[in-house]
Amino acid sequence: MPPLAQRNLFHDKVRLTVTLTGIVFAVVLIVVELGLFFGFTVTTSNLIDHAGADLWVTSPKVPYVEMGVPFSERKLNQIRAVPGVGDAEKLVAQWTQWKLHDGSQESIQIVGANPDSPLGRPWNLVEGRAEDLKDPDAVILDEIYKKKLGVTHVGEVFEVRGHRARVVGFTRGIRSFTTSPYVFSTFKHGQDFTSMREDQTTYILVKAAPGADLKQVRRGILAQVRNVDVYTTAEFSHMTRFYWMFTTGAGVAVLIAAVLGLVVGFVVVAQTIYATTMDHIREFGTLKAIGAPNSYVYKVIMKQAGISAVIGYALGMIVSFFVVQASQKGGAAILMPMPMAVGMFFLTLAMCVGAALVSINKVTRIDPAMVFKG
């Protein structure tokens, strides 16, 4: 088959540029909007998903992780005694105030846990070690909040609710969905930095023993420990995500933006592909006039759409990659997990093919007699 589709696309460089720009714009727009949605979703439950626990024990009716209500830490021993519990640790997660060198204050969320346990420790450290939290007054925070909290380097000393706080390390990519950054410390320091009593904890994180049935462990905890709720990590993560994304309306706005991105992207691609097809409408008329069946014409149009999709996707992903990278340094995370990147390919292809179908509808109705009109 003579390369009609390829030639139609590549012959007119200006048209090709316009076509690909439209597709690239659509791809980047959708990646950014969907990436923001994913970013927001992941950010809201970051702490839960990375705490390393199988079960979260909370005060009754805690709706999401930031709303933890302190309860007696004595329940820790009761929980450790439940069959199937491999490890259990206290976790303090409370709002408090960080005092900058200039005297101003910023709201933060203290996350304090036992630094000797894998449960509730900071992750993705780019400077310092989690064990450094055992140092007196040690705290670890994320590098993206350095500026917000006035931190320039490890070793700097600040004040948190009247207590000394010394920065011993930085993490990367641990964002808070709220405007208050997470600051990691030991459980003891966490209690000091917040208004919690010494005999209280906000959560107890449970790691099931190897081979233990998680449902049974949960039932055991609920049977033996009063006035607590027990959630699996997945459940608590979902509750927190749902709260921030839908109960507050913040996520709905992002979701609507993502859907709008899809719609606008599709319209842009449809318009672009349609215009490209219409540019060659006379040639399609000629093809039909000289005896080409509709299927032959469709093949040419589909091939054009497919090639446009592949090139537009590739270029769009390159641009998106830089946008995603740039977002890592900003306040709002745009995430592009591999399934989303792969899905974008099929979405781009679907958009282009869908747009081509609109064009085909028009081409189907071409009167081949048009070829006799001059």
Added chain:
Amino acid sequence: MQPAIAVRQLTKTYTEGSNGTLALSGVDLDVHSGELLMLMGPSGSGKTTLLSIMGCILTATSGSVRVADREVSSLREKDLPAIRLEHIGFVFQGFNLFPTLTAGENVELMLDLKGTPSAKAKKRAHELLDQIGLADKYDAFPSDLSGGQKQRVAIARALAGDPGIILADEPTAALDSHTGRNVMQQMTELAHQRGRAVVIVTHDSRVLDFADRIVKIEDGAIAAPNVAATLDMPSLPMRGLALHMPETGLSLA
């Protein structure tokens, strides 16, 4: 011998909303293999409509159209492309070459439509371009060809499918007189030496002398089935004759 095209009591009405415009009415016409027939008439007389119906591009409102001994007026629209592909080659006033394909690829495209394998199509396209004197233009894009060369490529494309019928709409209208005559020379050769039935719609009085028969159409009906016979011309073809027909507005140079 059966005519290549036989049209009987052909009527075509264009409808737009509740309005109908009669384009052809009661047309009878036979076109034989080896004959070069010209359709002439004023604008809007129905000659292009007749060509389109004979070419299975338009369907008739009523009447019979037989192409290569097959009744096509009763065929569904989706079956017509196959008839066009099998039996009819088209040459258009505006050449209608694919501007993004080379001359050779334009010819190959027609062969591809007929299912010719790529290598064989390439070889055949070379042969066809060679036959029309454009062997060296295989890789040239239409934009690099002169009007005459484009029309010759269009003829090669029309021939690629090896059709028994060639329908041409004003094939010389966009060409200068010398080039137009060259193109007509090739059309004549197609009819006389290769036995094709060639129908040409034309306004171009400079090429009338190539016709074996001139049919004049007026107001959707055949006004003169053989202009030369009406005017008591001795015989056709009329090549070399100088003729002026004030009553019809035709002149042969």
